[in-house]
Amino acid sequence: MSTPSAALALLDPAADLLLPALADRTRRRILVRLAERPDDAGAVARDLELTRQGVAKHLTVLEQAGLVRAERSARRRVHTVTPERVREVSDLLGLVATGWEGRLAGLKAAAEQTEGREGPAWMSP
Template sequence: MAHPAAKHDVFHAIADPTRRSMLILLADREMAIAEIAGRFPITRTAVNKHLHVLSDAGLVRSRRVGRETRYRLRPDPLVELKRWLAFFEQYWDEKMANLKHFVETVDE
């Protein structure tokens, strides 16, 4: 089953610290909006807006259970982020190698 195109990209969605915290919270289990809202010092309306951004980016899925909407992490779109970060690992590896070389030569 194909997923609709994302309205927000993953990078935009994770740019906000509250949304990142929500992703961590939803990683282990499905939660209702009211339960999620109880974990943050913001209004339920603000929580709902954050969840919509995450949903539009494909990072969470929602489903109706009776009168409530429940959310859970969908980690697949994070692969895009992982690929992007992996590109920059080469620079960190180079910096660490330079630091190691510097430390070893200073001790001599």
Template structure:
């Protein structure tokens, strides 16, 4: 499943904070690192993971690199979520039906 990269990317709390900040507003690597309790290289590595998962995009601006959240990939996550939801509800309905037939 192609979702694997997305799940892995969003699994780490620090990485989620990076993504949440980028969803609020595009930002450079150093600006992100200033607001987080980790070093700049750490942020850079997290951004690589997010980028490989297609969750962020980059745009060079002079010597700085502006990262942005790319919400499209979240659609896969939503699809998985909806599928699980309806499956679970169906299973529950079936169980209730069996129960009723007794």
């Protein structure tokens, strides 16, 4: 369930990196790939047919936004999706959707109440 506190955390200036990070199609592809299986930049690059250097740059942006974290495993940096941060994005978008659904329901109810009535006198021909 969406909570206002989760949305407020995303309205903090520190969250300004989040939506730009998700705005890039390649970064979204990398995020989806890492959601399937945590891995290093080289493996992600091979799977997505990208350069390792390009993937590394995109991973940095995703890390700065808090969507991905990296941990050392032997000589590799294994990247994983940060589910809490993804959930915060979902909560924020859910709140926005709920707000609009409420407004649209109100407009619909108002339109249904006036349906079939004549308009105000000043609108009569």
